[in-house]
Amino acid sequence: MAPAGPRSGDAIFASVERVNAELFTLTYGAIVRQLLTDLEEVDEVNKQLDQMGYNIGIRLVDEFLAKSNVSRCVDFKETAEVIAKVGFKMFLGVGASVTNWDAEGTCCSIVLEDNPLVDFVELPDTCQGLYYCNVLSGVIRGALEMVSVPSCASLSLVFSSSS
């Protein structure tokens, strides 16, 4: 499908070192729990998760570019596709799809079928309004900023997991 150069998400994921997803899931849960205990306000936790994600994203993008060999994306549509198909696959091992494009092509939704971050997680009533996976939107925001794609300040991703 693609010419020799950019590698598919599956190929890269197969070639990198991997760890058990449950360690990852439980560690993330521990982080969110710590934040909720320390910060108590759901909005503060959302912001902190986004900031953590941003810190990750600015470094993650280097690894992404090095391993995936993608060429420069022509427009935002292509960027979103690459994030969904290659990025999520090579780091989280799950595919994502891009939907919900708006008229100008500046806004879209990336849908994760199977999100390893939310395994075993159920939000209590006191935490409604918590964007549990907000770290992911921070990661994307940080990564895009590093490659000079001006992205809107509030990038909120909607995840739906179909069991």
Added chain:
Amino acid sequence: MIGASKIKQYSNVLEKPLSKGKQEVSLSAFAFLFSELVQYNQTQVDNIAELERRLEDAGYAVGARCLELLCHREKCVMFMPFWLSQGNRRETRLLGILSFVHSTVWKVLFGKVADSLEKGTEHEDEYMISEKELLVNRFISIPKDMGTFNCGAFVAGIVRGVLDSAGFPAVVTAHFVPMEGQQRPRTTILIKFAEEVLRREARLG
């Protein structure tokens, strides 16, 4: 937004069937996440001991859940003490739970069994699990001014969580042990069991 979606197939996360546990994520994803955990905690504390304690507490939560998960997955009859199953039995002996941690838990979390399990020579209640390079320490180097701080405190917390939930309260710490001829020191998880565990073990014969 998780929690606000009305399209959930299962009303309750406990009703969802348990996965096989074979799903994986990339090591770098975990490494990035762990580094954020450490960095966040560094901003919340004033000293090394406090930082180690917070990492241990985070690990404790992981360990407790890990034990439950492994037991359910292996059809362990943890909560029905008068039944036996084909799967694992509930560990009631010290060596049993130690080898469970050393082999099963390590294999599931880190992809390999721990390098070694030793009994302490100086004290009856001390055991050590050693690892040449802990997964969590792979991409971490400790600056000189942080002394003996070890991010393996997170793993020590995991071990403490597993042991505590299995009924073997202990104090678990992580230490660097410099090795001859090797640049990076080995990490030892030191487990010091509580009095009651040793008394019970002696009673069981």
